[in-house]
Amino acid sequence: MTGARHLYVHLPFCSSRCGYCDFVTVVGRAGEHGGYVEAVLRELELERALLAPKLETVYLGGGTPTLTGAASLARLLDTLPVAEEVTIEANPETVTPELAALLASRVDRVSVGAQTFSPRLLQTLDRVAQPDDVRRAFYRLRDAGIDNISLDLIYGIPGQEPADLARDLAEALALEPEHVSAYELEAKPGTRFTHAHGAELERQAESMETYFERVVETMTAAGYRWYETANFCRVEQRDLRARHNLGVWLGRDYLGLGVGAVSTIESRRWRNAPSLARYIAALGQSLEDDAVRPPREYEELSAEVRDTERVMLGLRLDEPLPLSGLAASLDERELERLTRGGLVAHGDGCLTLTKRGRFLGGGVTARLLA
Numbered sequence: 001m002t003g004a005r006h007l008y009v010h011l012p013f014c015s016s017r018c019g020y021c022d023f024v025t026v027v028g029r030a031g032e033h034g035g036y037v038e039a040v041l042r043e044l045e046l047e048r049a050l051l052a053p054k055l056e057t058v059y060l061g062g063g064t065p066t067l068t069g070a071a072s073l074a075r076l077l078d079t080l081p082v083a084e085e086v087t088i089e090a091n092p093e094t095v096t097p098e099l100a101a102l103l104a105s106r107v108d109r110v111s112v113g114a115q116t117f118s119p120r121l122l123q124t125l126d127r128v129a130q131p132d133d134v135r136r137a138f139y140r141l142r143d144a145g146i147d148n149i150s151l152d153l154i155y156g157i158p159g160q161e162p163a164d165l166a167r168d169l170a171e172a173l174a175l176e177p178e179h180v181s182a183y184e185l186e187a188k189p190g191t192r193f194t195h196a197h198g199a200e201l202e203r204q205a206e207s208m209e210t211y212f213e214r215v216v217e218t219m220t221a222a223g224y225r226w227y228e229t230a231n232f233c234r235v236e237q238r239d240l241r242a243r244h245n246l247g248v249w250l251g252r253d254y255l256g257l258g259v260g261a262v263s264t265i266e267s268r269r270w271r272n273a274p275s276l277a278r279y280i281a282a283l284g285q286s287l288e289d290d291a292v293r294p295p296r297e298y299e300e301l302s303a304e305v306r307d308t309e310r311v312m313l314g315l316r317l318d319e320p321l322p323l324s325g326l327a328a329s330l331d332e333r334e335l336e337r338l339t340r341g342g343l344v345a346h347g348d349g350c351l352t353l354t355k356r357g358r359f360l361g362g363g364v365t366a367r368l369l370a
Contacts, residue, residue, distance in 0.1 A: 003052030010258030012063040039283035055083035057244035092129035095137035100144035150179035158200035320350035
């Protein structure tokens, strides 16, 4: 193997837990930030042989990576391998001028979790930041010299109306970010959010298709490229697509570090256990400590599973999917029907969804898979 060119680092710390979130997070624990970062760096040393000599991307996600103590965050960023693009997720309320300056010399791209510009809907989501915090964070990052900023938006929020979504999109576009991600709210069954808003979530589900179309039409009318189902970027000489996520959608190998992090290398996938205590106990709190790999769940991936995932993820993109080696994963009769129906375009050994097919998304892809 030549080594994975994509590295993900999970920083789980949050000031509070949003009701809809099912990521691996821990609230507070400021005293554990330093020890956790040392454990992550120890895991990096244990797994470094799995990485390519030169990385394409490093992505720090969470949690709220920018809640990590400044000294610990700087140490982590300074010690991670060099990559062509380094991205960090940020919650708006954490972005001080000092943090922006720290990031400006160490990362290439910041993804800011705006979610919505409606105070009422932010309260529904249990978000701390208010609309002015989003704007303030954005301008602080700009003032520090960061010229690649992404905004995350969510639609289908309980109580959201079409006019709310229109305002969110207008507010986001007014900031002129290089990239926008707009996701359908997914509230997992059994969460307190689902218990609190179940009936309204059912009502919103009926509007998701309309919301999705509104997002796409608004963003593309503003000149953004709809390059992936939920992602849009400005069209410039430089490629402003999210390169780390693009690697995943293209089926590239990636290494994940940190509590709950997932890795996929060749035909094996593993996930670190979601327990912070067990993670730190295994790896120690300094590079001098004896360390073993943290508890993990492993999954062997058959060629059939890898090919199916390649089709499912590849068809989320606006670029043609090369079919070499993937023909056995497709239902030829459905491919012909969907091509005649104008939902897919098929030719020159490649496959792509048409605009109509992209609006239907996963339903079309499910029909294609044998």
